[in-house]
Amino acid sequence: MDLAGQNECQRPLMERLISVSAVFEGSEDIASARGMARDFLESLQAVHGLPVSKRAMGMVQLVVSELVTNARKYAPGPCLLTLEAxxxxxxxxxxxxxxxxxxxxxxxxxxxxxxxLEIVIALCRSFEFHREPVGKRIRAAVVLADDPGGAPAGHQMM
Structure with a gap:
């Protein structure tokens, strides 16, 4: 029996990558992208036991909507959306x-x-973008849970 293999399967949840990706090609897919985000967050709660505040649920869907809308509006061809915990x-x-x-x-x-983008930057813990060999990649991170002290999800309080 390979104990290393067993230990690999028993790693803590946050050491394992939890992600989902999809390609979107039409403006009607923006609603599908929001739905994918909602389903992903619900899965983080129900399947993986991660806390996701109601506020974070709405903020992630808004960020997805804004970024996919911009990609569909300003770039030819499809866009790739990836969500990762x-x-x-x-x-x-x-x-x-x-x-x-x-x-x-x-x-x-x-x-x-x-x-x-003004809204996305205000909602997110981090925001970055860079050119790729083909096209560009934009990444924004939204905190999953509101702070127990009452600070809303999004920017970390300093």
Missing amino acids: NEGAVEVTVWDSSPALPLILAPDPYRVGQHG
Whole structure:
């Protein structure tokens, strides 16, 4: 009997990668992307026993919606959405074929539209983007559980 193999199967949950990915090609797929995020978070709770606050559930779906919408709007071809549980957060990663990096505009209450990334950055613990050999990858992390002291999920309080 291989004890190393048994130990591998008995590793603590957060040492194991929990993720899901899907390709989206049409604007009608944005609702499907939100549904995938909801199903993933529900699975983290029901199957893996990870805490997911109601606030985090809504925030992850909003981040997915904004990032997939931007990819479908500004890049030709499909986009790839990956959700991964990592260190008490869900990392939302979207790859698309456009090498143009997102333009993050300064907050402007008089501007109509183009507030998506502004919202995503405000909700997330971290936000980053970089060019790939083909296209770009955008990653945002949302904390899964509200702080026991009352701080909402999202940015960690300093």
